[in-house]
Amino acid sequence: MMDIDHVAALARLKLTDREKEIFSRQVVDIIRYIDKLNELDTSGIEPTAHVLPMKNIFREDEIRASLPRDSALRNAPERDGGFYRVPRIIE
Amino acid sequence: MNIEEARSAVIRGEISPVELAGAVFERIGAVEEKIGSYVSVRKEHALSQAKQAEDSIRSGDTPALPGIPIAVKDNICTKGIKTTCSSRILENFIPPYESTVTQRLGEQGYVLAGKTNLDEFAMGSSTENSFFGRTKNPWDLQRVPGGSSGGSAAAVAADECIAAIGSDTGGSIRQPAAFCGVVGLKPTYGRVSRYGLVAFASSLDQIGPVTKTVRDSAILMNVISGHDPLDSTSAAVDTPDFTSALGRDINGMKIGIPKEYFIEGLDGEVAGAVKEAIKQLETLGAVAVEISLPHTEYAVAAYYILATSEASSNLARYDGVKYGLRVEGDDLIDMYMKTRDEGFGPEVKRRIILGTYALSSGYYDAYYRKAQQVRTLISRDFRKAFETVDLVVTPTTPTPAFRAGEKTADPLQMYLSDIFTISVNLAGVPAISIPCGFTSANLPVGLQIIGRHFDEESVFRAAYAYEQATGWHRMRPRLQE
Secondary structure, eight states, rough: OOOHHHHHHHOOOOOOHHHHHHHHHHHHHHHHHHHHGGGGOOOOOOOOOSSOOOOOOOOOOOOOOOOOOOHHHHHHHSSSSTTEEOOOOOO | OHHHHHHHHTTOOOOOOOOHHHHHHHHHHHHHHHHHEEEEEEOHHHHHHHHHHHHHHHHHHOOOTTTTTTEEEEEOTTTTTTOOTTTTTGOOOOOOOOOHHHHHHTTTEEEEEEEEEGGGGGSSSSOOSTTTOOOOOBBBTTBBOOOOSHHHHHHHTTTTEEEEEEEHHHHHHHHHHHHHHHHHHEOOOSSBOOOOOOOOOOOOOEEEEEEEEHHHHHHHHHHSSSTTTOOOOOOOOOOOOOOGGGGGOOOOOOOEGGGGOOOOTHHHHHHHHHHHHHHHHHHHTOOOEOOTTTTTGHEEEEEEHHHHHHHHHHHHOOOOSSSOOOOOSSSSHHHHHHHHHHHHHHHHHHHHHHHHHSSSSSTHOOOOOIIHHHHHHHHHHHHHHHHHOSEEEESSSSSSOOOOTTTOOHHHHHHHHTTTHHHHHHHHEEEEEEEEEEETTTOEEEEEEOTTTTTTHHHHHHHHHHHHHGGGGOOOOOOOO
């Protein structure tokens, strides 16, 4: 069965104990419903990732105007000059 | 007033764009407190757009949307104007760029009436999952407007705009359109650029119009459709003049009625209204035949694996670094985890957990791959059906609008309210919901008309013929005191 602590850590969600209890119960209910997919024999059926008959879309590798750095940084919670500021990563 | 009427009044000089915008803001002022359609309204910005439209008309331009106030769902980026996705995590996000859809609306002279409320990140079917509070159904304030484009549908129904734009991942345009008695179209996947639409489930998301009439839907599709190099999933197909499909008779058109949609759980009054609508289409010359879409009952299960998996990946970007909320923590990982816990609401967290679980090591084949295979079967059902019929006609929803709070405690029941709209997203085909009657409690019922890939024209043709023959679209809610 689902290990909520493991999944929450993978999803980078700090959940309260109450949230863990509620979400595990609800998600397990939903998964029980989803298990009805196993009624279908899908051996040999190609998976569909998306419906358009297209593969990679490339463009010429040429220099084009892009978002000015200042605009890109304007929504940052914390910045330092031309950089995003984050908590210390390397001790 | 609809787009068609407003445009001709503006072009003939009977009303100026500034007066038109003023009238819409007066209406918003009168009813918004009851309905709650909008996350934000920027009156000054709108009036300056209206002024610009006025100047351009005076200099002889006749754009498609001359000063027409249109509301835009708040998950579509508008440069310099807050775009929140009704989430705390983006509460103060001001996009530095414009979505292609609003860019194109702007080129045709539209006025942004405001940004409409949604279920957080478009995850929900009732517009109750918004950080900014729930939107109410203008037909009955105790009931939900549907979701996730509930703000857009309620704003159109309550005349708080002339038309609106929504997005549809599993029914998020069509279901609220049905609940609010308006017209909602989910175009073919790839028809409309999604550049600037905040991603939820990228293989399913599509932008479309919410309008008062079928003609307005076609008018907006003429403006927003077409290939866009900024969206690599936008299809390189020509945009026809969708309005030229309107008014053509439907004599001999074959419509398929899938037996899997008339099942236990379908509300009796909804079934009655839809069956009447099918009779009406037959009276207009269409030939109705029973068909089978045998994998219909698996659509919701496949969808909730695929959509949540894609969402868990797409929403990884909200990390408290580049934009949005940051909650300080002991270290970087703790900062991520606290930011996301406080920034996201319960439904978003629930879906991230489900999607993360489905994609986690050891479960991928059992869930994600399995769901993708079932998606193939569902697509084949439609392909097979469209070998013999031109359109598929169904109810849009199994019930009319439900009461606020009725399904919030049971996520699975909420998910099952999308049972008739989800297959269409999985197959990527276009579908419209149009009003087709009312229940005894005076709640609107929606008729869904589904077409082949890139054949919105047949969808419009049948929808318009039905609309003109019945006139349900002229019904307006009397807002309760």
